[in-house]
Amino acid sequence: xxxxxxxxxxxxxxxxxxxxxxxxxxxxxxxxxxxxxxxxxxxxxxxxxxxxxxxxxxxxxxxxxxxxxxxxxxxxxxxxxxxxxxxxxxxx
Numbered sequence: 371x372x373x374x375x376x377x378x379x380x381x382x383x384x385x386x387x388x389x390x391x392x393x394x395x396x397x398x399x400x401x402x403x404x405x406x407x408x409x410x411x412x413x414x415x416x417x418x419x420x421x422x423x424x425x426x427x428x429x430x431x432x433x434x435x436x437x438x439x440x441x442x443x444x445x446x447x448x449x450x451x452x453x454x455x456x457x458x459x460x461x462x
Contacts, residue, residue, distance in 0.1 A: 377402070377403050378401065378403060379402075379403055380399075380400060380401040381398075381400045382398070382399045384397055386415075392419065393418065393419055393420070394417070394418045394420075395415065395416070396415065396417070396432075397413065397415050398415075398416065399411060404443065407444050407445065414438065414439050416432050417433045418431075436454060436457060437453075440453055
């Protein structure tokens with residue numbers, strides 16, 4: 371998998387509020403360097419999930435609407451469906 375710096379530029383993120391211990395809402399945006407969507411800006415909101423142990427983050431994951439981000443980047447419908455299926459298979 372390519373390094374983040376090879377795929378994204380101008381990363382902006384901010385936490386917009388804690389939901390409860392270990393969960394927070396965030397807003398995130400970036401400019402794409404991905405082939406076919408170079409220079410397009412995508413922004414989205416999500417939820418960060420942090421499993422904490424002794425005050426430190428033991429495990430981090432996040433939930434956001436992947437398909438809408440890919441649509442904003444100009445991906446074709448077929449490419450969006452293939453990406454979502456691949457992510458769904460990984461999530462089990």
